[in-house]
Amino acid sequence: MVSESHMFIFLNACLINNFVLSSFLGICPFLGVSGKIDTAARMGGAVSFVMFVASLCAYGIHNALVAINAPYLQLISYIVVIASTVQLVEMIIKKFSPALFRALGIFLPLITTNCAILGLALFQTNRQYDLFQSMAFALGAGAGFTLALVIMAGIREELQLSDVPEVIKGAALTLIVAGVLSLAFMGFAGLGGH
Amino acid sequence: MPETSTSKPPENMDTFLKGIWKENPVFVQLLGMCPVLAVTNSVINALVMGLATTFVLLMSNTLVSLLRKLIPKQVRIATYILIIATFVTVADYTIQAVSIEVHKALGAFISLIVVNCIILGRAEAFASKNTLGRSVLDALGMGGGFTIAVLCLGVVREVLGNGTFAGIPVFGESFEPWIVMILPGGAFFVLGGWLLLFSWLKQRKKQTELAA
Numbered sequence: 001m002v003s004e005s006h007m008f009i010f011l012n013a014c015l016i017n018n019f020v021l022s023s024f025l026g027i028c029p030f031l032g033v034s035g036k037i038d039t040a041a042r043m044g045g046a047v048s049f050v051m052f053v054a055s056l057c058a059y060g061i062h063n064a065l066v067a068i069n070a071p072y073l074q075l076i077s078y079i080v081v082i083a084s085t086v087q088l089v090e091m092i093i094k095k096f097s098p099a100l101f102r103a104l105g106i107f108l109p110l111i112t113t114n115c116a117i118l119g120l121a122l123f124q125t126n127r128q129y130d131l132f133q134s135m136a137f138a139l140g141a142g143a144g145f146t147l148a149l150v151i152m153a154g155i156r157e158e159l160q161l162s163d164v165p166e167v168i169k170g171a172a173l174t175l176i177v178a179g180v181l182s183l184a185f186m187g188f189a190g191l192g193g194h
Numbered sequence: 195m196p197e198t199s200t201s202k203p204p205e206n207m208d209t210f211l212k213g214i215w216k217e218n219p220v221f222v223q224l225l226g227m228c229p230v231l232a233v234t235n236s237v238i239n240a241l242v243m244g245l246a247t248t249f250v251l252l253m254s255n256t257l258v259s260l261l262r263k264l265i266p267k268q269v270r271i272a273t274y275i276l277i278i279a280t281f282v283t284v285a286d287y288t289i290q291a292v293s294i295e296v297h298k299a300l301g302a303f304i305s306l307i308v309v310n311c312i313i314l315g316r317a318e319a320f321a322s323k324n325t326l327g328r329s330v331l332d333a334l335g336m337g338g339g340f341t342i343a344v345l346c347l348g349v350v351r352e353v354l355g356n357g358t359f360a361g362i363p364v365f366g367e368s369f370e371p372w373i374v375m376i377l378p379g380g381a382f383f384v385l386g387g388w389l390l391l392f393s394w395l396k397q398r399k400k401q402t403e404l405a406a
Contacts, residue, residue: 021378022378023232023378024227024228024229024231024232024378025228025232025306026228027227028225028227028228028311072283072287075279075282075283075286075305075308076276076279076280076283079275079276079279079308079309080272080276083272083275110311112275112309113309113311113314114309115228115306115309115310118305118306118308119306122302122305122306123302126301126302166397167393167394167397168390168393170389171224171389172386172390172393173386175382175383175385175389176382176383176386176387178382178386179379179380179381179382180379182377182378182379182382183374183377183379186377186378186379
């Protein structure tokens with residue numbers, strides 16, 4: 001696993017094993033914030049940024065924990081670092097773009113409990129990626145998350161104008177659309193020459 | 195909520211039952227979707243996931259309820275997360291010790307129980323305001339509801355996608371498995387289908403009430 005090229009890791013996280021559609025990470029914002037393309041793209045940006053920072057931190061922490069031989073602290077330290085990173089991002093966005101801050105609303109602090117971020121940190125540790133591989137992985141995951149969210153938002157904007165039966169409206173419809181999207185993404189499986 | 199001494203037993207029962215049915219965390223509140231979709235490709239995986247989540251929920255609700263007067267308001271969320279992460283680590287190592295195969299199959303998703311919104315949600319919304327007994331009941335109800343929901347998905351996906359129930363073949367030789375059910379897309383379809391069924395039942399009930 002360690003010998004994978006950076007490009008492959010990026011494509012793998014972004015398309016082949018898309019974080020949302022095939023690893024089921026970050027489903028909550030995927031279902032919650034995907035009403036409008038605009039908000040979806042911003043949410044994707046915020047998550048990608050947190051992912052990148054958290055991935056770098058997780059790499060450092062993992063090495064530190066290995067050095068002091070305390071792997072059982074891994075989960076606790078990861079979650080603390082992610083929570084602090086989210087807090088930091090929240091303050092930055094609030095300072096530089098109050099409009100974006102309002103648009104993201106409750107979903108910003110909820111990034112802490114977005115499993116995509118913790119999942120990213122855990123996966124990169126499991127797969128023993130080095131620093132640059134971790135960076136490629138984080139960028140790919142962020143891009144994949146944003147892509148899935150924006151596509152979904154696009155579809156849902158169209159759906160608002162179409163005539164669907166009352167009974168399927170809401171979460172059921174979103175999930176079935178997500179299923180179709182997930183099948184579509186399986187088409188990328190051959191990518192990267194496996 | 196009005197609380198009188200006479201209505202105590204049914205109310206306790208209600209605390210427990212609401213998690214299973216009326217406020218089912220998965221089917222009604224749509225919380226904790228990630229593990230529900232990710233690990234339900236077989237009945238065993240789903241069951242282990244449900245039990246592990248219930249265990250963490252029970253322990254964290256217990257501790258949060260006991261410490262509710264000691265935890266300062268400002269840092270409560272961080273404290274809850276630390277409590278939850280501790281118990282998830284316990285569950286993680288326990289599963290690893292009991293069955294290394296199941297641990298491998300569930301992978302990172304055991305650790306990801308930490309970010310399951312159901313657990314943090316119950317700590318914040320219920321355990322931080324209620325007595326130990328009711329918090330335990332609430333945890334058992336919500337955990338039970340979650341386990342039932344993951345089993346609903348796990349059973350459908352394994353029976354249709356693999357032709358087996360917990361590893362035992364249920365159809366004859368001639369059964370052609372629906373591969374799509376095991377694939378990620380199948381998870382979305384099955385959950386969507388269950389939600390559809392519930393909303394259809396709800397709509398039908400409303401219509402019969404209107405007609406009556």
